[in-house]
Amino acid sequence: MDKLLYQKISFFLWNLMILMWLMGVYLNLNETSIFLEWSLGGGSINLSVTLLFDYVSCFFLSVVLCISSNVIWYSKSYMHSDEDANRFILLVLGFVISMMFLIISPNILSIILGWDGLGLISYCLVIYYPSKKSSSAGMLTVLTNRVGDVCILLSIAWFSMVGDFNMMMWNLDSILSNNLWLPTLIMVAAMTKSAQIPFSAWLPAAMAAPTPVSALVHSSTLVTAGVYLLIRFSFLLEIRCLYTLTIISLMTMFMSGIVAIYEFDLKKVIALSTLSQLGMMMFAISLTLYNVAFFHLLSHALFKALLFLCAGILIHGVGGSQDMRHFGGLAKSYPVVASCLNLANFSLCGIPFLAGFYSKDMIVELACQNSYGVFIMIMMFVCLALTVMYSLRLVFFSFSNLKNGVPLQSLCEQDKTLVGPVVILTLISLLSGPSLMWLMFPFPSIILLPPLLKLAALSLISISTIVMLGLSQINLTQLNEMGLVSYFIGSMWFLPVLSGQGSTWLGLYKSNYVLKILDQGWLEYYVNLLSFSTPNKINTLVMNTQHNSLKVHFMVFLMWILLTLIYIF
């Protein structure tokens, strides 16, 4: 294998990212879109492939390519000891191509090509390591995503009633004006991909994949495909769907926030943090804040990928353990990584003037302006507080808890291939917040709120920080003695059990009879045995005609004469 393969691919993707970013800025400033259409045929048959380049697709493409480029560069060193590097790089490239195809498709048929590609390749990436944990995680991932694929297939059948598969050509007034099927199908598909309740079990389980895969796939690209689908199909969503989405997204945010406080696996904590932010994006969509949701999607993708890359270096440094209880005092050993991870965490919490502040604070303030019930407001602020709490918990366990520190740590920070992408992503993440804000919201919306609500988010962040610092000094082991509550929260509200054995046991139990009768029964006979014996008999018959026998030749000649006479007369 070419020693510079990873660098070449990373460089190519980086250049493509710059091109897409410049194109996005141009299209945004000029408020234009570019349609590229190739048509085949004419008359009654017209096949066309359409690509859409507007500022949404160009900005999303640039973020995806930026993260992919840095992750591939990072993988050169991270996956160095892996024997099957070819398979890894091919899968990652296949994933990036599927994602690019999804982003630039205005056509539901080409969207499903990218959508299915994402699901299948993410399965192959999750089962990359040959272990039972990976294979069960992979099955959970692919089968949950498959539910979404089926929903999109059904929605294609509905879309065939509106005359064209391109979303720009649709006339929804006549047939689909009062129809709930289409928005429900699209919403369920987005919920499966973006791991909303009750499809949330696959995202923490998918952390069995290698860390670069988690950084690229499970933090910024695959999971945001659902949000992107809802942003593109926002015109379909009516008030009842949006209302349901509000409740589901808040539940997801709350569940993931509170489970992250009980979790000790570093990658699972970051996965639950991703789940929480996906809930925030869905919450923004349910408030019809599609542009703001897209802004949060982009800024979150960057700092979440950064968080995963930093976590990968820490995992490598302590010898492969992902348990936060084995970390401790790593700030002295890995100062650069610690700084970058802390910056990503601060962005996540919404500390002022970092990337997350612009998007999250805007969502919170615009939500406060809407006239929703007090429960939604309280839940939103509780979820903000939970975000700060689990982020600080992660920092406390990794960097400041000196009691559990591993005595022998490897010098990962001297490897520029590992630290380089981390530093670059940090800089891009810091700059992305204000730059995207100025580009996407050139005219700020007027937000009028009473002082309490205006300062609520910031004061909540401060109060949560103080509370967590106080709690870190107290022995909380007696919380585990609560039994059912801590078990319920720690096992993610029983969702993995309900999604796994809970939903499949009846089908598996009944299909046992189908297995015994068909698979190990008649199919064994007709496919296994007859597939050998029947061609064997035909072969014997054919061979009998090839003995150079005159009788056979004259028979064939006679048959030919007879057929010719029949044809003539």
Add this chain to the structure above:
Amino acid sequence: MAALIKKALINPVLRNNGIHRLQFVRLAAYWNKDWKPGPYPKTDAERIAAAKKYGLLPQDYEPYPDDGLGYGDYPKLPIVSADMKDSLYNWDYPEMKRDFGEPMNTQYDVFTEERLSNARTRFSAKFTLASFLGVLGGFLTLHLLCEYNDWYLRHPWTPPQYPNQGKTHYTFEPVD
């Protein structure tokens, strides 16, 4: 209604004193006579011989009941799913967690590593579903109580007190 139809039409065709009369499907896979279980053991000597044949102690041997659906003398073994078996034991076939000559349950292939598990869990399946739905339902109830009611906005109030009670001060007609 369904029960009546079942009793009147289906049972006489399909069941004869509890035994299936018609068999719509039959196994067509490879089969040989050595795999066929023996007849249901009726005497003690037959039970001991059957237990020895399947590698079990006589006190552990229990055949399936002879109700016509027949496993013959094949033992009724407890279902132990693959995840409940010790992964550190030196199995003869470690990928199946099975020793040579070990009698297998008739439904063993449903309880392999990647399929069903009958492991004893801390809480039953019904409890897990009920607790999940209960928590979600609780939050939904709280939301519905707050969204469609303004009980938290109501506070005690007195009617407005105007001077000269009974006199009309304003009629709020639009200005022409």
